[in-house]
Amino acid sequence: MGDPLSALAAGFAAALTPVNLLWAFVGCFTGTAIGVLPGIGPALTVAMLLPLTAKVDPASALILFSGIYYGAMFGGSTTSILMNTPGESATMITAMEGNTMARNGRAGPALATAAIGSFVAGTIATVLLSLVAPAAADFALRFGPAEYFTIMVLAFTTVSAVLGASALRGMTSLFLGLAIGLVGIDQNSGQTRYALGIAELYDGIDIVVVAVGLFAVGEALYNVLYLQPAGTMNRMSQVSMTRADWRRSLPAWLRGALIGFPFGLIPAGGAEIPTFLSYAAEKKLSKHPDAFSSNGGPGAIEGVAGPEAANNAAVTAALAPLLTLGIPVSATTALLLAAFQNYNLQPGPTLMQGSAGLVWTLIASLYIGNVMLLVLNLPLVGIWVRILRIPPPLLYGGILIFATLGAYSLRQSWFDLLLLFAIGLLGLGMRRFDFPAAPVLVGMILGPMAEKQLRNALSISQGDWSVFVTRPISLSVLLLTAAVLVVPRVMRRRAAAVPR
C-alpha cells in the first residue's frame, strides 16, 4: 500500500484538479443549501443528491459527496442555531444551546464557533483517519466471513438497541429494514424472495427510495397532518467571536474532537452519544456553569463548540469502518455505501488495496471540503439565512420535487414513485409513533451482506455454528456485543439504585 504520506500526497494531487475543486464547491454549496432546510439532515441530503453521481466518474463523485456531507452538517447546525429545528438527533444539543444563545442576541458567535469547531474537529479527525485507516484495513484483511458476520451483528445491535430511546422500537425498525432488504433475488441461491411476481421488485428496493421516502416524504406528510407552528427565526448578529469566545471555544473544540473520534471509529457508530458526553464534560469543566441553558442561563459558547466538534469528529471517523470494513454504522454512511456500490465498488480492505488511489483521493477531498466550507460558508451565511425564509408551502413542495426526482431518475419508473409514496406513509407512521429510521436503512443494506457472510462462514465450517465462538476475533466481537447490550442497562439500574 506504500507509506500513507506519499499516498495522501497522490490523493491531494488527484483531488486538487480544477474540475474536482469545482465538484467540491458544488458539493459544499448544494449540501449546505439543502442541509439548511428545516428538518433535513445529512442523510436525506445525500439521498436526494445521489442521482447527481450517475454520470460523474467515481473520484469526482466521492469528492462531491464529501462536500455534500460536510455542507449538510454545516447547514443543519445553522438551522438548529437560528430556528431550533434539528435535522437529526446529533444536532439536538446544538439546537438547545445554540438556539438559547441566538435568542439572547448571540447567533453570530454561536454560528462561528460551530463552523470553526467543525473545521478544527473535522481536520483532526481526517488526520487521525489517514493514520488509522491503512492499519485497520491491514488488520481487516485477516477477517474471514465469521468475523465479518459477528461485526455486522455488533453493528445491528448498537444501531438498534443501544442508540435511541427504546430498544424495542429500535429492534422493530431494524427487523423491518431486514425484511425490506430481503425483497428481490437472493444473491446466493438465485431465488426470488417477496417480489410478489412484480418485475420491478426483482432487483430489490433501492435504498434511495427508502431513505427519501422515510425522511422526506414521511416528514412532509407528518408536518401537513400535524401542522407545526413555523419555527420563529432569531435575528442574525455579526458572525464574529470575541477574544473571550475564542479562549472558551478552543479547548472545547479539541476536547470535543477527541471525544467524538473514538465513537465514530468503532463499528458502534452514532454521533449522539459523543455530543451528549461532550456537552456534559463542558458543563462540568466550564468556569461559567450558570451560562448553560440547561441551568437556565443565556447559553454557553462551550456548549455549542464542544458538541459540534464531537459530532464532526464522530461522523468523519465513521468513514473508517465504512472504508476499511465496508460496514455502515449510520444512515448517512449506509447511503455512502450505496453510492460506492453504484460504481461497483465494495468498500472494505480490498478496496484499500485495489483502489487505494480512490480512497486517498476521498480522504484528501475531506480536507479540501473542510477548508472550502470554512472559507465559503461564514461569509455566505446571509444566503443560507435567506433560504430559511422560504414559506413552508413552497419549501415542502420543493422538498417533494427533489424526493420524487431522486426516486424517478433511478430508472424512470412510476412504480418507484408508488413505492416512495408507500414508504412515505410508513415514515409518517414511524414519525408519529416515534420509531427511529436509521436502523431501517442499516438493516436493509447490511442484511443481505450479513446473510452472505453467514452462509460463507457456515459453508467453510460445513454447517458448524460453533465457528463463531471458536475463532478469537469473532468471539471477542460477540462478547463486545453482549457487553454493549448489558453494561448500559446495569449502569442505569445502579444509577437508579443510588439513594439521593
Next chain:
Amino acid sequence: MTRPHLAAGLAAAAAAAFMGAGLPFLDSSGGYAGLSPRFLPSLVTAALAVCALLLLRRGSVPEHCDDAATAVAPHEGLQRLGWVAGGLLLHMALIGSIGFVLAGALLMACVARGYGSRRPLRDVAAGLAVTIPIWLLFTQALGLSLPLLPLLKH
C-alpha cells in the same frame, strides 16, 4: 394514552404475518452450508412477531402519554394530508405522459395547497422555477435522460 403502542404493535404483527405468509414459497434446502434461502426470512418473521407481541403488551399497560399536540389528527389535518398525498399520486400517474417538469410543477401546487397556500399560480411558477433548472442540469450538463414531454414522442 395507550394507542401508540397498540397501533405500532398491530403494524408489526401485520408485517410478521406478511413475511410468514411468504415463507412456504421459499426453498428450504440448505446446500452444504445448511442455510437455506428460507433461513433469514424465518428469523425476521419470528423477530417481528416477538416485537409485535412486546409492543402489544406495552400497549395494554398505561404508559407515558404522547405529545398532546400530536395526539389526535383533526379533520382538517386529514384534508390537508389529502392534498399532499393526492399530489404525490397525481404526479406518479402523470409523470410518464406530461414529463418531469410539468408533473413537478403540479406536485408543487398540490403540496403548497395542502400547506395552506391560496395562490396556485405563484405555486406553479415556483414549481417551474425548481424543475426547469433541474431538467437543464440533468439533460444538458449531466447527459441523463429526463424527457420533457414524453407524450409527444408517441
